[in-house]
Amino acid sequence: METSFWPLAAVLISLLGAIPIVLSDRRPNLREAWTVLIALGKFAIVASLLPSVLEGGGCRFTLAEVVPGVPIALRVDAMGMYFALVASFLWFCTSVYSIGYMRALNEHDQTRYFASFAVAISATLGVAFSENLLTLYLFYEMLSLSTYPLVTHKQDAEARSAGRKYLTYLLGSSVALTLPAMILIYTMTGTLDFTVGGILAGKADASTASILLVLLVFGFAKAAVMPLHGWLPAAMVAPTPVSSFLHGVAVVKVGVFSILRIVFFVFGTGLLADLNLGAVLTALASVTIIGASLVALTQDNLKRRLAYSTIGQLSYMILGAGMLTEAGMTGGLLHLSMHAFGKITLFLCAGAIYVAAHKSNISEMDGLGRRMPVTYAAFFLASLSIIGMPPLGGFLSKWSMVVGAIDGGRLVLVAVILVSSLLNAAYFFPIVYRGFFARDAEDGGEGGIREAPVLCLIPLGVSALFCLVLFLWPTLALQLIQRVVSP
Amino acid sequence: METLLDEIVAKYNYWIYVVLMMIGFYAMIGKSNLVKKLIGMNIFQTAIILMFISAGVKKGGGIPILDKQAVLERGVEAASIVNPLPHVLMLTAIVVAVSVTGVALAILQRIHGQFGTLEEDEILEKIER
Amino acid sequence: MSFLNLHMYGLTAPLVGAMLLYAAGRLGSRITLPIVFGSLSISLAASVLVFAEVLHVGPFSYTVGNWEPPYGIELVVDHLGALMILLISSVSLAAALSSSRSVAADLHERRRPFFTLYLILIAGLYGLALTGDAFNLYVLLEITSITTYGLIALGRGRAALSSFNYIVMGSIGACFYLLGIGYLYILTGTLNMADLHRIIPLLDGRGAALATAFAFLMVGLWIKMAFFPLHVWLPNAYTDMPDGAAVLIAPLMTKVTIFLMIRVMFSIFSPVYEFIQHMGVQQTIVGVAAVGIVCASAMALGQRDLRRMLAYIIIAEVGYMVGGLWLANAKGMTGAILHIVNDALMTLCLFLAAAAIAHRCGGMEFDRLQGLTRRMPLTMAAFIVGALSMIGVPPTCGFFSKWYLLLGGIEAGQWLYVGALIFSSLVNAVLFFRIIEIAFFPAAAAGDHGGGPQTVREAPQAMLQPLLVSAAALIGVGLATGPIVERVVRFALPVGF
Secondary structure, eight states, X not given: OEEOSHHHHHHHHHHHHHHXXXXXXXXXXXXXXXXXXXXXXXXXXXXXXXXHHHTTOOEEEEEEEEETTEEEEEEOOHHHHHHHHHHXXXXXXXXXXXXXXXXXXXXXXXXXXXXXXXXXXXXHHHHHTBSBHHHHHHXXXXXXXXXXXXXXXXXXXXXXXXXXXXXXXXXXXXXIIIHHHHHHHHHHHSOOBOOTTOSOTTTSOHHHHHHHHHHHHHHSGGGOOTTTTTXXXXXXXXXXXXXXXXXXXXXXXXXXXXXXXXIIIIIOHHHHHHHTOHHHHHHHHHHHHHHHHHHHHHOOBHHHHHHHHHHHHHHHHHHHHHHOSHHHHHHHHHHHHHHHHHHHHHHXXXXXXXXXXXXXXXXGOTTHHHHOHHHHHHHHHHHHHHHTXXXXXXXXXXXXXXXXXXXXXXXXXXXHHHHHHHHHHHHHHHHHHHHHHSOOTTTTTOSOOOOOOHHHHHHHHHHHHHHHHHHHOOHHHHHHHHHHHOO | OHHHHHHHHHTXXXXXXXXHHHHHHXXXXXXXXXXXXXXXXXXXXXXXXXXXXXXXXXXXXXXXOOOHHHHHHHOOOGGGBOOHXXXXXXXXXXXXXXXXXXXXXXXXXXXXXXXXXXBHHHHHHHHHO | OTHHHHHHHHHHHHHHHHHHHHHHGGGOGGGHHHHHHHHHHHHHHHHHHHHHHHHHHOOEEEEGGGXXXXXXXXXXXXXXXXXXXXXXXXXXXXXXXXXXXXXXXXXXXGHHHHXXXXXXXXXXXXXXXXXXXXXXXXXXXXXXXXXXXHHHHTSSTTHHHHHHHHHHHHHHHHHHHHHHHHHHHHHHSOOBHHHHHHHGGGOOSOHHHHHHHHHHHHHHHHHHHTOTTSOTHHHHHHHHSOHHHHHHHHHHHHHHHHHHHHIIIIIISOHIIIIIITHHHHHHHHHHHHHHHHHHHHHHHXXXXXXXXXXXXXXXXHHHHHHHHHTOSHHHHHHHHHHHHHHHHHHHHHHHHHHHHHHHHSOOBGGGGTTHHHHSHHHHHHHHHHHHHHHTOTTSHHHHHHHHHHHHHHHHTOHHHHHHHHHHHHHHHHHHHHHHHHHHSOOTTGGGTTTXXXXXXXXXXXXXXXXXXXXXXXXXXXXXXXXXXXXXXHHHSOTTO
């Protein structure tokens, strides 16, 4: 694998980009120009690395040799590329949306907001391109810390307690669970590199491996596996673009991505199958899927409902991987992008509703769909995708997971997926129904069209469209996933 | 019992130092008057200095100033002179002890100026208030 | 080989500087700072050259006044010593820059005596890193201690009393050390470390006396380094001393004493003596270290003053290093030695930040810190880097020494110690994020500001710049951990590891 500076550039561009953003504090237009420019540049760099990955190549870069056998190093492989493409593309959408949102609401401290955002996306790409567990841990922690100012952006008492919860869960779990697990793995194997087929095979017995697996699944608390999910609904006090991108895509997907990384490249599916540890993953995931969906039904605050929906959907990906069949793993990985596009659209719609109508509770949103048809149409499409209806992307991933469950002879998992999909429908459809058909108490729906600013509408339209596009042309995603699942 | 007694008698000087040290140690820990603590500290240091000096002494040993002529003719008879090195070292140790005492006294003066007393419990009471 | 003398220049420069300062200082206060920075720069330059020389050529020694050892005093420059003098001289130069401002504000007319003591202290520390003579070590230890007593007493409020209590405890420690040396001298007839190292294994049948000597030496040093439960003097002393002194004393004193423990353990005695002939002791000490880490971290949780909290963290960190050294394996020792460097740097960073904050806010009670990220963004950024290093977040250096310590703990099967390290990391996370949270949120009573931007008012450049450099060093040293371990620490381990 050739050494190249580009993986580092992909990570660093937004980290260094935070500097001009901070420096142009007093000139908002210039600052926003920087943000968009950096987002575009980032996506361009990631996209330029794609061809070599598709050919089976890739590239790597060693930053520093810190511990014998464990450098801080970046590597672009199929799995990382898949995640990086999704994240950097959606960051671009969110950046545009952020500008519209923050200006429309006349928010304070916009410079800090955009700078922290830039650092966070750097950390996300760092996780995607990590060559070993230590590097991944480094960027994982960086992501937790850089998103703290975003979560507590409002700086009131609620934000304070949410921020405290956020860091307690994320930092506490990573120091208390991930770090010891990582050191144990290093003691046993002498390496932390992500290797095809895993590094623990033949080095860990059943009990050690299962302890490590549990430590790591809960240690990566960003994946919000119950009972370590409480931070995600709390983090919804953040401005909506933060919730949409970070808590719909970057932060939570980093958690899942980390778990999938260790499943595929540290334990290895072979070892998990031999020790029958896939059941641990699927059991934890199933409980979370059903539990979170039930809780979501009871939430009236739209963003909190979406948050619980996210918790459930994240566990789908773990469920898919835990099936340890090719179709199941494909479905799990595919769901990573399908859910990303769907959930970000939903959050962006929630933000657009807040900007245009200043409403955040579902019970107040009667008749709103008639005034915001574009937003509600996008919301409808995205919720269909999450539920798993054709012709939208979510159908493909759920279908693949069902096939995987049947292949593995685990009919109970099929039931979990079906029940959860019904529950998804039960908590999404009322929102859409109320929006279009319920009578508005305020003005009887006579207010005409009052959409959010166009800078907000375009990104959510684009991401909603992608839910459809991914159903029709999932080739690229499948190609990348193919390289991960059957190397 | 007999042998223990013999042991104590034979090395009585060392036992005296141990007793001195304990007295000093008690004063440093147990007394609440800061000057008494300081005196305890001095007793403690003196006991250690005495121990070093005893270690250098030999029965019937003379002063370690040698006549060059005699040494060249007959060589040094180590048993006839005391070991000067511990004594020299203790000069340094005394200097250290004196400096520490000096600093401590200066600080005690400041404490007295600040609080008007040198009883530790009274000072703590004043700080609390 | 002109290099043979370089470390002497590094040692004497601050000493001569101190004398010059005291003698010529009467002429006017304008020459104070040039003398201080001049002598410290010479010292730093010499250390850098000596360090480079040791890396290329290897350890060498120097006999002061040409008196051959074992009679004369020998200075030994080995990998560990060279690392220590580099650490001491760079930390002291950075600290002096910051002190020059805080002393001007706090101690106006007493600036000259302050810097005189300051330079003597640095010379003493420098000497401690180099000396190859057990008695000389005692003298230098007392030189550093006496100057520290003086510097602490310059503080406000309760400082004089804290200083006196430190004198009492410190003297007990020094006397114990002296007693141990006395025993060793009676047993061996020499005070040169290399000589002692050679003779001690030959002493058959004097095990009890030797063990007594070793115990006295250890307990003496433990008191000086504030190893739990002998730490009682430290929190008051470190809280009450002037800011200008804290930035120097807090990073260096305990760390240099731990270095002295390494000297006693491996240069005078040997790993065979400690770890093979007396196996049970090792278990006990690691256990005590673990308990100390947990207790000190728990006590830090109860503090409402930034510097007092940092003082308790220092006590916990002492437990890290003592425990790591007594794990008796290469990884643990590597971690401990690495942690000496890292802990010095992160303590420096945090105390520099604390000094800068105190300079602007007038104190370090938590209530005063509200809204500080807005008022002093750069200071807080550096503080956060220091905090992350204390918690152990990569790529700051604190993570890597903790990594080695944990590896060593696992290898030795000391699960209590491993648990204590993780517990303390978690507590540190709580401690520092509590402060960051206070600093990040504006004061509750700031109604008139309306959440609008408050004016940025950073600390003066002389305090800010060393702070930023030290924060950058935390990341730089962290990324350079590999080469540091490969080229320096590996050679600093005792033979056989």
